[in-house]
Amino acid sequence: MKILVLNSGSSSIKYKLFDIYNSSFDVLAEGMVDRLGQEGSVLKYDRRVEDNIISEKLEREIKDHRDGLKQISDLLIDPKIGVLESSEDLNAIGHRIVHGGEKFSGQMVIDQEVKNQIKSLFDLAPLHNPPNYTGIEVCEEVFPGIPQVGVFDTAFHQTIPEVAYRYAIPESWYTDHHIRAYGFHGTSHRYVTEKAREFLGNANSKKIITLHLGNGASMAAIKDGQCVDTSMGFSPLAGLIMGTRSGDLDPSVPIYMINNHNLSAGEVDKILNKESGLYGIGGDSDMRDLEQRMKKGDKSASLAINMYTYRIKQYIGNFTAIMNGLDTLVFTAGVGENSDFIRKEICRNLDYFGIELDKNLNSNRSEMVRKINSENSKINILIVPTNEELAIAQRTYDVLER
Ligand SMILES: Nc1ncnc2c1ncn2[C@@H]1O[C@H](COP(=O)(O)OP(=O)(O)O)[C@@H](O)[C@H]1O
Numbered sequence: 001m002k003i004l005v006l007n008s009g010s011s012s013i014k015y016k017l018f019d020i021y022n023s024s025f026d027v028l029a030e031g032m033v034d035r036l037g038q039e040g041s042v043l044k045y046d047r048r049v050e051d052n053i054i055s056e057k058l059e060r061e062i063k064d065h066r067d068g069l070k071q072i073s074d075l076l077i078d079p080k081i082g083v084l085e086s087s088e089d090l091n092a093i094g095h096r097i098v099h100g101g102e103k104f105s106g107q108m109v110i111d112q113e114v115k116n117q118i119k120s121l122f123d124l125a126p127l128h129n130p131p132n133y134t135g136i137e138v139c140e141e142v143f144p145g146i147p148q149v150g151v152f153d154t155a156f157h158q159t160i161p162e163v164a165y166r167y168a169i170p171e172s173w174y175t176d177h178h179i180r181a182y183g184f185h186g187t188s189h190r191y192v193t194e195k196a197r198e199f200l201g202n203a204n205s206k207k208i209i210t211l212h213l214g215n216g217a218s219m220a221a222i223k224d225g226q227c228v229d230t231s232m233g234f235s236p237l238a239g240l241i242m243g244t245r246s247g248d249l250d251p252s253v254p255i256y257m258i259n260n261h262n263l264s265a266g267e268v269d270k271i272l273n274k275e276s277g278l279y280g281i282g283g284d285s286d287m288r289d290l291e292q293r294m295k296k297g298d299k300s301a302s303l304a305i306n307m308y309t310y311r312i313k314q315y316i317g318n319f320t321a322i323m324n325g326l327d328t329l330v331f332t333a334g335v336g337e338n339s340d341f342i343r344k345e346i347c348r349n350l351d352y353f354g355i356e357l358d359k360n361l362n363s364n365r366s367e368m369v370r371k372i373n374s375e376n377s378k379i380n381i382l383i384v385p386t387n388e389e390l391a392i393a394q395r396t397y398d399v400l401e402r
Pocket residue numbers: 009010011012213214215216243285286287288289291333334335338339
């Protein structure tokens with residue numbers, strides 16, 4: 001059985017094509033579009049030919065998510081370098097869907113009702129639901145008749161208790177308008193939790209904090225394998241400071257800017273989602289660029305990074321308190337997996353909590369699940385590479401088998 005997975009993030013499109021045989025998920029092709037919509041956008045395409053991986057980096061102008069998704073789909077069925085014989089040589093497509101509201105979480109076959117719901121939530125996840133929807137439309141054109149499954153980012157957060165997911169606003173806002181915290185990146189938080197618990201054993205991983213630090217970033221508190229709280233809320237704008245998103249903010253700030261500084265609600269929305277966060281403070285949204293500038297003494301890059309790690313420390317304290325303890329910290333996603341510098345800044349001066357990194361282990365590079373805490377550390381500190389695409393393929397397979 002062949003399943004194509006599409007993961008449209010805010011700054012990238014990632015894709016993987018799996019061949020499933022005897023419950024093993026083999027990758028036939030994978031890649032991503034990086035720096036989407038910017039100059040120098042690149043489409044990466046790795047394909048398996050017998051036992052070899054052939055990598056291509058196709059430098060082309062990729063205007064937007066639609067363009068990127070179309071180019072990926074066309075590449076997969078290309079007569080020369082494609083890995084599919086035709087558009088019928090595919091059993092299903094699994095999509096990462098960020099927001100399903102109160103109506104949909106978990107995973108399900110995408111029908112008109114699911115599509116309508118995704119569309120009705122464009123305003124709540126403006127960087128994600130529109131490209132998720134576009135992905136479905138492009139696949140309907142390129143792979144007509146192939147079943148499509150949506151795997152919602154909110155699923156893993158369904159175990160969060162009411163005391164944590166409700167906001168202190170009039171009850172009717174919740175009952176009539178479904179205003180509550182949903183949480184996102186759930187597929188990733190779940191995947192790295194399972195890997196961490198396999199690695200450490202369940203007895204040593206009863207109280208975990210997962211840190212998904214990518215362009216979008218969120219943390220989750222996980223007790224006995226179940227999510228009990230998370231930093232994102234009603235939308236993926238809440239919580240940590242992100243590439244271009246503000247994260248937590250006094251709720252009067254947008255109202256004040258609208259009432260006093262001649263901005264429309266739409267402009268404020270755009271600024272908080274696309275022009276704030278690391279970019280708003282430091283002028284760059286990409287952590288690699290900011291780190292380079294900070295190391296050269298750049299003040300605004302330093303401030304952006306210091307605010308970013310300060311906010312993460314606040315949430316470590318918050319989640320340790322609500323779980324009444326902590327035994328494991330898990331780093332994942334682009335920044336969490338790759339930046340020893342940011343991990344070091346986050347763990348600095350947390351010895352009160354028993355958090356202590358090992359300098360050498362922290363700077364070793366590897367694709368494996370690994371421990372990076374010192375021998376004296378009371379807390380396990382792990383790097384667990386996330387694999388949202390594999391988790392989505394597994395969920396898609398489950399839906400089809402049912
Ligand atoms: N070696 C690295 N050092 C620091 N940051 C990195 C490194 N590699 C990737 N990143 C950062 O990871 C982020 C992208 O993470 P990713 O999880 O792919 O994001 P998303 O899925 O939200 O598009 C970018 O900010 C990028 O700068």
